[in-house]
Amino acid sequence: MKRSSSVLALFLCSLTILPSDHAIESPQYAVALLATDFEIRLYRNSIWVSAPLRGTSFEKSTEEGFHRLYQFIHGANLNATEINKTSPVVTSIAQSSQGSFKSYWVSFYLPAKIQGAPPQPNPELNLKLDERKAQCVAVRKFSGFARDDNIDKEKEALVASLDSHSSGGIVKDDKNAFAVAQYNSSHHLSGRLNEIWLKVGFPGCR
Numbered sequence: 001m002k003r004s005s006s007v008l009a010l011f012l013c014s015l016t017i018l019p020s021d022h023a024i025e026s027p028q029y030a031v032a033l034l035a036t037d038f039e040i041r042l043y044r045n046s047i048w049v050s051a052p053l054r055g056t057s058f059e060k061s062t063e064e065g066f067h068r069l070y071q072f073i074h075g076a077n078l079n080a081t082e083i084n085k086t087s088p089v090v091t092s093i094a095q096s097s098q099g100s101f102k103s104y105w106v107s108f109y110l111p112a113k114i115q116g117a118p119p120q121p122n123p124e125l126n127l128k129l130d131e132r133k134a135q136c137v138a139v140r141k142f143s144g145f146a147r148d149d150n151i152d153k154e155k156e157a158l159v160a161s162l163d164s165h166s167s168g169g170i171v172k173d174d175k176n177a178f179a180v181a182q183y184n185s186s187h188h189l190s191g192r193l194n195e196i197w198l199k200v201g202f203p204g205c206r
């Protein structure tokens with residue numbers, strides 16, 4: 001196993017040995033539209049921490065970004081403070097102007113308690129505190145592992161669902177940018193939840 005993936009596995013494993021009453025925080029949202037094969041959520045303003053990368057592989061970039069975020073929440077920040085893990089891990093993907101490279105942002109939502117005064121990441125980690133405005137996101141769920149060879153197909157399926165949705169009012173923001181949200185530790189082989197996120201305009205979302 002590569003070093004980065006063992007770190008990922010180790011970290012994700014540590015989630016499951018937490019006491020069961022330890023609720024893992026997730027960003028709050030309201031469901032704006034519930035369709036059969038997708039939903040539209042309104043997420044609130046929130047602060048995330050993100051690892052920007054450029055690469056060719058979603059899986060490799062996610063592992064590498066995750067490794068940097070792992071260090072940040074385990075004290076590699078200017079407050080030297082431990083930060084509770086949140087879920088999901090979100091990898092945003094955009095085509096970059098340079099050939100086959102893509103830009104990836106691997107992100108966590110910061111726990112509510114520290115949203116007001118988030119600790120600065122150690123500079124060498126090259127992480128960004130990322131203030132996200134309230135936004136609407138179209139979401140398609142899928143199971144199994146999120147991989148380089150299945151995420152594009154899932155994204156296309158979401159785009160097709162949005163295009164064929166009859167009630168209208170959905171405006172796709174940018175066809176080529178999307179995100180993959182992963183909720184489970186890598187050692188869970190079944191019952192896994194992932195989502196494709198696509199920013200959309202929708203009545204009621206600003």
Ligand SMILES: *[C@@H]1O[C@H](CO)[C@@H](O)[C@H](O)[C@H]1NC(C)=O
Pocket residue numbers: 021022023083084111113114
């Ligand atoms: C971390 O999570 C635990 C358990 O949910 C909670 O008691 C604690 O207040 C949290 N700490 C911070 C800094 O959010």
Ligand SMILES: *[C@@H]1O[C@H](CO)[C@@H](O)[C@H](O)[C@H]1NC(C)=O
Pocket residue numbers: 079081114117118119
């Ligand atoms: C980090 O340190 C700054 C400056 O001392 C402080 O204002 C802030 O509340 C701290 N944040 C956390 C999460 O401890």
Ligand SMILES: *[C@@H]1O[C@H](CO)[C@@H](O)[C@H](O)[C@H]1NC(C)=O
Pocket residue numbers: 087183184188190191192193
């Ligand atoms: C995966 O994560 C989702 C969302 O948190 C949860 O509902 C599901 O039970 C998890 N699956 C496993 C196998 O833990």
